[in-house]
Amino acid sequence: MKFLVVDDSPTMRRIVINALHSFGYNDVVEASDGQDALAILYTEKIDFVITDWNMPNMNGLELTKAIRNDATFGNLPVLMVTTRGIKEDIVQALQAKVNNYIVKPFTPAVLKEKIQAIVPNA
Amino acid sequence: MAGPLDNEMKELLDSFLVETQEILDTLDQDLMQLESQAENFDLLNSVFRSFHTIKGTSSFMGFDQITEITHHAEDILNKLRKAELRVTSDIVDALLEVYDWLKILLKKAQAGDTEPVDYSKTMQKLHKIIHPESSTPAPTPSSPPTTTVAPTTASTPSIPPSGTSIVEAILSDKSFGTTGDYFTDEELAMIAKAFDEINRSMQSGSRQSTSAQDTQVSSQPLSAQHVQTTQPSIAPSPLPSSQLPASAPAPLPTTTPIAARSSEHPSAAKKAPTKEAASVPANAPDDKKAVAAATETTIRVDINRLETLMDLSGELVLGRNRLAQVTQELIQRYENHDFLRELQETSSAIDFITTELQSAIMKTRMVPISKIFQKAPRIVRDLSKEFGKEIELVLRGEETELDRGIIEELNDPLVHMIRNSCDHGIERPEEREKVGKSRKGTLILDAQHEGNHIVVSIIDDGKGIDPEMLKRKALEKGLITSEQAQTMTDRDAYSLIFMPGFSTAEKVTSVSGRGVGMDVVRTNIQKLKGIIEVDSKIGSGTTFTIKLPLTLAIIQGLLVRVQSEIYALPLSAVVEVVNTDLNQIYSINQNEVIRIRNQVFPLIRMDKILKTPTVEESLENRYVVVVGLADKRLGLVVDELLGQKEIVIKSLGEYLGHIRGMSGSTILGDGRVIMILDIEELIQASHHTIAASVWQQ
Numbered sequence: 152m153k154f155l156v157v158d159d160s161p162t163m164r165r166i167v168i169n170a171l172h173s174f175g176y177n178d179v180v181e182a183s184d185g186q187d188a189l190a191i192l193y194t195e196k197i198d199f200v201i202t203d204w205n206m207p208n209m210n211g212l213e214l215t216k217a218i219r220n221d222a223t224f225g226n227l228p229v230l231m232v233t234t235r236g237i238k239e240d241i242v243q244a245l246q247a248k249v250n251n252y253i254v255k256p257f258t259p260a261v262l263k264e265k266i267q268a269i270v271p272n273a
Numbered sequence: 274m275a276g277p278l279d280n281e282m283k284e285l286l287d288s289f290l291v292e293t294q295e296i297l298d299t300l301d302q303d304l305m306q307l308e309s310q311a312e313n314f315d316l317l318n319s320v321f322r323s324f325h326t327i328k329g330t331s332s333f334m335g336f337d338q339i340t341e342i343t344h345h346a347e348d349i350l351n352k353l354r355k356a357e358l359r360v361t362s363d364i365v366d367a368l369l370e371v372y373d374w375l376k377i378l379l380k381k382a383q384a385g386d387t388e389p390v391d392y393s394k395t396m397q398k399l400h401k402i403i404h405p406e407s408s409t410p411a412p413t414p415s416s417p418p419t420t421t422v423a424p425t426t427a428s429t430p431s432i433p434p435s436g437t438s439i440v441e442a443i444l445s446d447k448s449f450g451t452t453g454d455y456f457t458d459e460e461l462a463m464i465a466k467a468f469d470e471i472n473r474s475m476q477s478g479s480r481q482s483t484s485a486q487d488t489q490v491s492s493q494p495l496s497a498q499h500v501q502t503t504q505p506s507i508a509p510s511p512l513p514s515s516q517l518p519a520s521a522p523a524p525l526p527t528t529t530p531i532a533a534r535s536s537e538h539p540s541a542a543k544k545a546p547t548k549e550a551a552s553v554p555a556n557a558p559d560d561k562k563a564v565a566a567a568t569e570t571t572i573r574v575d576i577n578r579l580e581t582l583m584d585l586s587g588e589l590v591l592g593r594n595r596l597a598q599v600t601q602e603l604i605q606r607y608e609n610h611d612f613l614r615e616l617q618e619t620s621s622a623i624d625f626i627t628t629e630l631q632s633a634i635m636k637t638r639m640v641p642i643s644k645i646f647q648k649a650p651r652i653v654r655d656l657s658k659e660f661g662k663e664i665e666l667v668l669r670g671e672e673t674e675l676d677r678g679i680i681e682e683l684n685d686p687l688v689h690m691i692r693n694s695c696d697h698g699i700e701r702p703e704e705r706e707k708v709g710k711s712r713k714g715t716l717i718l719d720a721q722h723e724g725n726h727i728v729v730s731i732i733d734d735g736k737g738i739d740p741e742m743l744k745r746k747a748l749e750k751g752l753i754t755s756e757q758a759q760t761m762t763d764r765d766a767y768s769l770i771f772m773p774g775f776s777t778a779e780k781v782t783s784v785s786g787r788g789v790g791m792d793v794v795r796t797n798i799q800k801l802k803g804i805i806e807v808d809s810k811i812g813s814g815t816t817f818t819i820k821l822p823l824t825l826a827i828i829q830g831l832l833v834r835v836q837s838e839i840y841a842l843p844l845s846a847v848v849e850v851v852n853t854d855l856n857q858i859y860s861i862n863q864n865e866v867i868r869i870r871n872q873v874f875p876l877i878r879m880d881k882i883l884k885t886p887t888v889e890e891s892l893e894n895r896y897v898v899v900v901g902l903a904d905k906r907l908g909l910v911v912d913e914l915l916g917q918k919e920i921v922i923k924s925l926g927e928y929l930g931h932i933r934g935m936s937g938s939t940i941l942g943d944g945r946v947i948m949i950l951d952i953e954e955l956i957q958a959s960h961h962t963i964a965a966s967v968w969q970q
Contacts, residue, residue: 159322162288162330169281205325207318226475234329234347241464245440250475251468256332269472 152270153178153195157188157202157214158232163255167201167232170259174266185209189217192224199270204233204240215247228269289334290383291573296323297379298644301372301651304365308654311360320368321350327375338389339378345399346371352403364402369651370395439467576677579637586631587827587921591940593627596620598942631827640680642720642729643671645687649718652688656695663702663713664695670720675727675823682801683729683821686794690731690817691716693790698735698815708812710734723820726845731817738809740766747775762872767807768904771795795903799953802843804901820845828922830939830949832915833898836885839947840911841920841939846952848899848906850914855895864959867897867908874899874908875959882934882958905956922949934958 154171156179158164164181171179180195182188184206191197200218202211209217215229231244231252244252250269253262300323307316324347331339346368352358374392381388443463600620604613646668653666675683699705699714706712717732740763747753747769753761769775773792798805803821822828822845830841831850851869858865858876865876876897880887897908920939925932936951 160292160326160330162285162292163326163333165285165288166330166333169285203329205322207322228472228475234325234332242443245464245467245471246444248440248471248475249468250472255329268469 152176152198153180155180155182155188155191155195155197155200155202157182157185157200157206157211159183159203159206163203163232167262170262173259174263185211185214185217188214192218192221192227197224197227199266200227200229201266202229202231204231204244211249212243212247215244215249219248230265230269286334286382289330290379292330293327293375293379296327297372297375299323299647300375301369302647304368304372305650305654307360308362308365314354317350317354321347321354324350324371334382336378336382338392339375339382342371342374342378342392342396342399345396345403348403349399358402367395367398367402370398439463439470443467574637579634582634583638586627586634589627590631590827590919590921593624594940594942595944597624598944635676635823635827636674638677639674640677641671642673642675642680642683642727643668644680645684646671646718646720648684648688649691649716652691653695653716656692660696661701662695662699664699665713665715667715667717669717673720673722673727675821679801679821679823682797683819686797686819687718687729687731689790689794691718694731694733694735694815694817698733700736704736722823727821727823729819729821731819732814733816734814737811737813738767738770738807738815739811740809743767743769747772750774764807764872767809770807771805771904798903802845802952803903804846804848805903807904828920830918830920831898832918832947833879833896833909833911834913834915835879835883835911837888838883838885839915839941839945840879840883841918841947841949842898842900842909843936843949843952844917846900846902848901850896850898852894853897855910869897869899869908872906874906876908876910877955877959878910880910880912882955900952900955902952902956907952907956907959909950909955920949 154176156164156167156171158167158181161183164183168179168181171177180191180197182191185202186209188200188202189209192200200214202214204211211231215231218227218229219225229249231249232255233240233244233252234255241252251265253265257265300320303316303320303323307313307320310316324343328340328343328347331337331343349358349364349368353360353364358364374390374395377390381390597620600613600616604617607613649666649668653664656662657664694716699716700708700710702712705714715734717730719728719730719732721728740761743766744753744758744761748755748758752769752772752775770791771794775791795805798819798821801821803819806818806820807815808818809815822843829844831844831847832839832841834840849869853867858867860866861873865878866873867876868874874897879885896911896914898911898914899906899908901907918941922937923939924937925935932948934951934954935948936953937949938946939949940946
């Protein structure tokens with residue numbers, strides 16, 4: 152399983168990647184915003200995207216929409232990381248068809264659970 | 274738990290500290306820009322993101338106070354983004370206060386100081402902005418409100434009729450989630466259901482699957498719901514953990530055994546693995562860490578490694594100089610030998626590469642001066658407010674780079690001088706109008722390269738400095754005698770402001786007039802081997818000019834001969850060189866001085882001070898090198914100028930220790946070791962009564 156971790160904060164990426172490593176997922180690439188992420192998606196085969204919501208250039212929501220509109224990786228699982236469980240956010244996330252969302256701060260266990268909820272055999 | 278986890282934690286903490294510092298570096302500027310560009314949505318978003326990121330990362334690091342205060346700031350920014358609030362000066366004030374607290378909290382985090390700060394006043398301000406209607410101070414929650422869940426009774430979501438998509442049902446239900454800020458349990462249940470629906474539709478290709486069973490269970494409690502559609506193997510989890518972290522109420526009671534539930538959906542369980550699992554072996558090379566190539570264009574490097582590189586490149590410069598010299602000598606001895614031509618070519622190639630390498634390495638330590646300049650807007654803004662002044666700040670040459678170490682030392686003096694200009698330079702609007710100036714004063718910060726130096730100017734169009742007033746003050750304080758006051762030029766009078774204990778402020782304000790400021794400015798500039806000059810005109814303004822070497826390790830030196838010995842002077846300290854008739858030298862109070870144009874400089878005869886053996890009788894015509902440090906100037910009498918050379922400063926080592934008047938040594942191309950003169954000590958000595966007599970001791 153190859154993960155793509157998208158966040159404009161290097162610290163946040165580190166946190167997520169550390170957690171992924173601790174689950175044994177060592178194949179991880181990172182991107183600092185939606186545009187970077189798309190560039191990677193076009194060139195590498197990614198199996199799972201964990202993206203922050205609020206990023207410069209292209210945010211997580213726009214990234215998800217772009218993924219869903221793509222012919223080759225339109226069904227890619229997307230887990231959205233957000234800091235707030237605010238209603239309109241969630242409704243928007245649903246609309247963009249993210250697979251699930253996770254609210255900061257989360258524990259590694261919760262992240263693992265969220266991933267497995269989306270890809271049971273991961 | 275020992276090693277690896279600790280290391281991981283330390284790494285994360287470092288990452289957090291660096292990243293947050295970087296965010297803070299630009300945040301105050303952005304906030305102030307926001308004040309004048311309230312409609313700039315990109316800017317608003319960027320400020321929002323800054324708080325948002327700090328809030329997010331700090332919550333993981335356990336810095337609760339940082340999380341709490343940024344959370345409130347984020348709320349305000351969010352209201353601004355949604356146009357529920359408008360940017361006002363009060364809001365910017367409050368957000369700047371948050372910025373100030375963040376700086377303090379970050380310092381504490383860095384120092385490992387866990388003692389909480391009392392920022393309740395700021396929190397009250399923030400709360401008032403967020404909830405203008407409530408008069409009672411905010412009960413400040415210690416964790417983000419996402420951990421609280423509205424009572425279940427609040428509203429009942431409309432359950433979609435059988436057979437329709439839950440996602441669509443939610444999206445089409447205008448009233449969904451309109452009560453309260455956060456979802457009710459029922460709404461959460463539907464959302465979890467909706468995400469499951471999306472999952473399933475993805476896993477089974479594009480098929481939109483919604484069975485009657487799905488809708489039927491959608492009203493079931495969340496915990497069962499959640500587990501049911503995910504995976505039989507995981508333990509019954511609490512509610513969607515994203516919504517309900519640890520502190521949340523326990524799962525609702527009606528949990529159905531997982532096995533039973535999951536068996537209801539054999540299709541989902543079977544379908545799920547296919548697509549994702551199948552692709553794994555095909556494309557998962559077992560790289561340990563694949564890092565995206567395109568994302569990062571900068572890396573962080575330990576400063577010590579850069580220092581080592583710097584030292585090594587210095588050694589290389591010495592070797593290069595030696596090589597060039599030897600080559601030159603060989604060519605002179607064995608003219609036109611083919612080998613020598615090759616040697617010469619190689620030597621000049623190495624010469625070129627060394628120079629490039631050295632400047633490239635130096636650049637790795639270079640930081641743009643914007644690091645300091647960017648603090649100016651905040652200072653000017655706050656001071657304008659405090660003093661009721663109108664000041665326009667102009668920044669020029671922010672991209673000018675100089676050595677990191679120099680930037681650090683330059684920070685305090687520059688900040689102080691900016692404050693000074695705002696405080697006693699620029700007048701109040703009414704005063705300005707009275708003398709026919711525009712109400713708004715202008716403060717210019719300018720940085721530019723000049724050869725191997727950087728010149729930083731602080732220019733205001735304020736009332737200027739009155740030299741007579743300075744002299745009076747200095748007299749009152751007993752810093753100078755009335756005799757001195759009379760013979761003092763305007764330029765000398767300006768230098769009085771750098772004297773310890775001299776303050777011209779009528780009353781002591783919070784920003785300036787403590788009487789230590791300009792003295793500290795001078796000390797710091799001196800430490801950097803820089804020069805400071807004051808130029809002022811009553812009524813039209815004052816200009817402070819600071820000239821600094823670009824770097825402290827490798828300098829351009831002026832080689833001078835004093836009798837039979839060669840010395841190097843840092844070129845950055847050389848103000849000018851004059852070829853002069855020794856008859857031009859006068860004596861004042863037994864001190865030799867020279868008049869160049871309209872200025873009088875104290876003189877030091879280098880051969881006397883250095884006690885160099887006399888090999889030739891003094892010529893009538895000799896050179897006077899005028900050197901300067903901060904505001905002080907001094908003329909050095911030397912016998913010959915030998916030219917300019919790039920020199921690497923070597924310390925004298927422990928054996929020799931400190932030799933008065935020498936700041937170090939360097940090695941010339943021919944292998945000769947020469948001393949570098951310490952301008953600071955020379956100037957000090959010359960100001961101690963009779964220079965020569967002091968030196969003879």
